[in-house]
Amino acid sequence: GNSVTQMEGPVTLSEEAFLTINCTYTATGYPSLFWYVQYPGEGLQLLLKATKADDKGSNKGFEATYRKETTSFHLEKGSVQVSDSAVYFCALSGTGGGFKTIFGAGTRLFVKA
Amino acid sequence: DAGVIQSPRHEVTEMGQEVTLRCKPISGHDYLFWYRQTMMRGLELLIYFNNNVPIDDSGMPEDRFSAKMPNASFSTLKIQPSEPRDSAVYFCASSWRQETQYFGPGTRLLVL
Numbered sequence A: 001g002n003s004v005t006q007m008e009g010p011v012t013l014s015e016e017a018f019l020t021i022n023c024t025y026t027a028t029g030y031p032s033l034f035w036y037v038q039y040p041g042e043g044l045q046l047l048l049k050a051t052k053a054d055d056k057g058s059n060k061g062f063e064a065t066y067r068k069e070t071t072s073f074h075l076e077k078g079s080v081q082v083s084d085s086a087v088y089f090c091a092l093s094g095t096g097g098g099f100k101t102i103f104g105a106g107t108r109l110f111v112k113a
Numbered sequence B: 001d002a003g004v005i006q007s008p009r010h011e012v013t014e015m016g017q018e019v020t021l022r023c024k025p026i027s028g029h030d031y032l033f034w035y036r037q038t039m040m041r042g043l044e045l046l047i048y049f050n051n052n053v054p055i056d057d058s059g060m061p062e063d064r065f066s067a068k069m070p071n072a073s074f075s076t077l078k079i080q081p082s083e084p085r086d087s088a089v090y091f092c093a094s095s096w097r098q099e100t101q102y103f104g105p106g107t108r109l110l111v112l
Helices: none
Strands: A003-006 A011-014 A019-021 A023-026 A032-038 A045-050 A056-059 A062-065 A075-077 A086-093 A107-112 B005-007 B010-013 B019-024 B031-038 B042-050 B053-056 B065-071 B074-079 B088-095 B107-111
Touching: A003 A086, A011 A019, A019 A107, A023 A032, A023 A086, A032 A062, A045 A062, B005 B088, B010 B019, B019 B088, B019 B107, B031 B074, B042 B065, B042 B074, B053 B065, B074 B088
Parallel strands: A011 A107, B010 B107
Antiparallel strands: A003 A023, A019 A075, A032 A045, A032 A086, A045 A056, A056 A062, A062 A075, A086 A107, B005 B019, B019 B074, B031 B042, B031 B088, B042 B053, B065 B074, B088 B107
16 A cells, blocks of 8 residues: 655754655655645644656755655755754655545654754 | 634543534635644544545544534534543644645644
């Protein structure tokens, strides 16, 4: 079946460090891929997405590239800030409602000043 | 747009009481999702609707949970009777064609 696997947390970094959160997926067809972020006390919100192979999603300095050959969608940021402390969820969905959205378990990021 | 609206934001109740959570999705969205989030179990999909019709309720934990969507602008999740293990944050989300999901702020439920 379809699934999403992301690296376990928590991840603790110092401010201005480089961030990578790994995400791999298993899916039939050609899913859309997403990264959502959840700040303390809030609901999830979309961070970035990619809808086809080799697309790069980007937002707020975060980037992720849809790699079909490695079935991956790793999240990266060159220089994290304390305000990036949150939980990050990788997710996939079938285009046009082909199958339900599946979320990864989430990775908690702590950024120290 | 006001986004997804959930009420109440916080609910404290006693074991055995009925709890009703409410959600107003974003206008024009055709999918609505109910999730539960706890530290132990993470984010769990309970049920989702397409055009007001329940499509998959396999995540509903037991018969004490029920959800309805009487029209495109309103949905409820009901727990009767409530138990302490139901304590969690319940999120409603909506989307157009299962693309980006837009989450509400959540309802924090505590069952004593």
